[in-house]
Amino acid sequence: MTMDHRAEVSDFLRTRRDRITPSQAGILGDTRRRVPGLRREEVAAATGISVEYYARIERGDLRGVSTEVLDALARTLLLDEAETDHLHDLAEAAGPPARRRPRHAEQPFPDTLQRFVDAVSVPVWVRDRRMDVVATNPVGRALYAPVLEDPAARGNTARFVFFSPASQSFFPDWEDNATGIVATLRTYAGQSPRDKRLSDLIGELATRSDDFRVRWAAHDVRHHRTGLKRIHHPEVGDLELGYEAMDFPAHPDWFMFGYTAAPGSPSEERLRLLGSLAQESADGARTAADGRSTAAG
Known part of the structure; x- marks a missing residue:
């Protein structure tokens, strides 16, 4: 687009x-x-x-x-x-293109950052300006499994919201989430007007989704920094989580989101259960990998 x-x-x-x-x-x-x-x-x-x-x-x-x-x-x-x-x-x-390396240049997620993300006990995931999820920790992956595993989303939160019917049950406040994503994308489009991948994503969303087109025409913008997110998770039920967004100064294309629940709340208990399930899944995957390695040797 x-x-x-x-x-x-x-x-x-x-x-x-x-x-x-x-x-x-x-x-x-x-x-x-x-x-x-x-x-x-x-x-x-x-x-x-x-x-x-x-x-x-x-x-x-x-x-x-x-x-x-x-x-x-x-x-x-x-x-x-x-x-x-x-x-x-x-x-x-409106001025001439800046003579600097594009901030959206492709780069792998560094091992040092992945170790940091993995060391955090609360759900964490990292996305770029095109809403692609680029990294998670185990409990973050468990929290956002419906997004990451949905074939319509392809690991992209905007595609999940506007292309997947499952998004309306996963996000009880779907209207607010949809409006927020569009406003955030328009903010990024203003910051990176020559980002072809971002323009292509916006074009794809506008072509395939009436809901996206209506919101895009409003020209609303938003800084996605902090807030409250309600999620209906298929394994642990309803969650009400506060989130904070953090920048990586050395990697300005990426944003890390951390989720926490109020102490003593049902959401905290359910989030703890989700963490246990994520750990069991990770342990099972390691055991299976060790078994395959032993058999191969």
Whole structure:
């Protein structure tokens, strides 16, 4: 899916402008409107730029727009942190390609990081900007087994949510999960506009899923850092888990997610059971491998 950068900018700004009421923007007087949101001239006046300049920006031309103007526009449109960052990402993408190694270059998951992930006692999994799972620890793999083993997902959380019927039982809050994934993908698309694999994934999702297309058209963005995840696991039942996302400074394409349950909660007990099942499975796999090695020798 080839991204039309000017259309991305134009649609993002228009959808942000349309959602603001005059009263939210501090505009007094006759607020009766035939269309929702602020007028272009109101946005321009509140931002401190000419109507012609704002019209150029909303047509998708961010070339040469200063950081100060972008920040003023973000304040006028009441953008949150993720939306403000996205606006700056779009402005950066309007310039010439940066002369640096792409941050999405393919690379194997280092053994040192895998040992670190394996040493963590809570469920952990690592994914990239294209929602591909690149590493887990044993209990993390057990937690996300329905995602990792689903043939429609191919180890990709976005494909699982939008292509697999099983996702709606695995994620009881499916609507929120679907909306969050799309908003996160749009954030990544703004950060990495020349990532072909990411563009191809977005194109695949848009081609095959009406649910994805509707959400993509909203132009929402989100930082996926912390939150609460409800999961209905086929082996241990309902889980309510808090999660935290962590970056790898040396590997900016990867993000590690760790899951914990509230102390003394039913979810903590079920998570402990899942850990035991994962350990039994790992022990069984090692025993089988040792048996094959002995037989071969």
